[in-house]
Amino acid sequence: MQEQPRTMNACLRALCCKAPPPPRPEFDVVCIGLTGTGKTHLLARLCSESTEGIVPTTGFNIKAVAFPNAILNVKELGGTDSIKKYWSRYYQGSQGVVFVVNSACSQAELETSRAELYSALQHPQLCTLPFLILANQQDRPDARSAHQIKKYFELETLARGKSWILEACTTENMETVKLIFGQFISLLEEKEQEPSRI
Structure with a gap:
């Protein structure tokens, strides 16, 4: 008769006394790009929020993803x-x-995007950070490929020695977007583990 409570206690201990999972690391990231690139829509989808009536961000918006x-x-x-x-x-x-x-933006907007990316890559507060460059809206028929954008932006030259990823994406395929962000998180973790320079 004594065996049953002991077994029950063991089961209760197994259920109740598990250590909490280790906390996930948090990273502070800035998201930039021209109006109409789909930043707000992308973040809303990543947070599983409704995208009904989304309007361009007029100041700044903070989300924990x-x-x-x-x-x-x-x-x-x-x-x-x-x-x-x-x-x-x-x-x-x-x-x-x-x-x-x-x-799928106009040539003029693509040129402006290139200038803004150049500026960000050279900025003293960003130049040593990992960059994720998303060639968004690939579901549009006139979309340029990631390779075309990489070539136009001359990224191999501009971002030499920096830590960056350029990937094509669309909010129609969020599984791919999540995989891309997984790669980016790996870059953030690598950066965090680098020995600090004195």
Whole structure:
């Protein structure tokens, strides 16, 4: 008769006394790109929020995006001309950069995107950080491929010695987007493990 309570106690201990899972690391990331690149829509989908009635961000927007192995605290900055000039005020404390490009934008907008990416890659507060460059809106028929954007932006030359990923994506395929962010998180973890320079 004594065996049953002992077995029950063992089961209760197994259920109740498990150590909590280790906390997921958190990274502060800034998300930039021109208006219309799909930054807000992308973040809403990553957070499983409704995308009904989404409007472009007019200032900045902060979201905690949970992934299996990390949490990204993403500060998304509006991309209009009136806001872009203030982007650098929000760079402090960032550990990584997400730069979103509309793959189907006009040639003039692509040129502006290239100039903004150049500026971000050279900025003193961002130049040593990992970059995730998303060639978004690949579901549009006139979308340029990631390879075309990489070539146009001359990334091999510009970003030499820096830590970056350029990937094509669309919010129609969030599984791929999540895999891309998984790669980016790996870069953030590698950066964090680098010995600090004195």
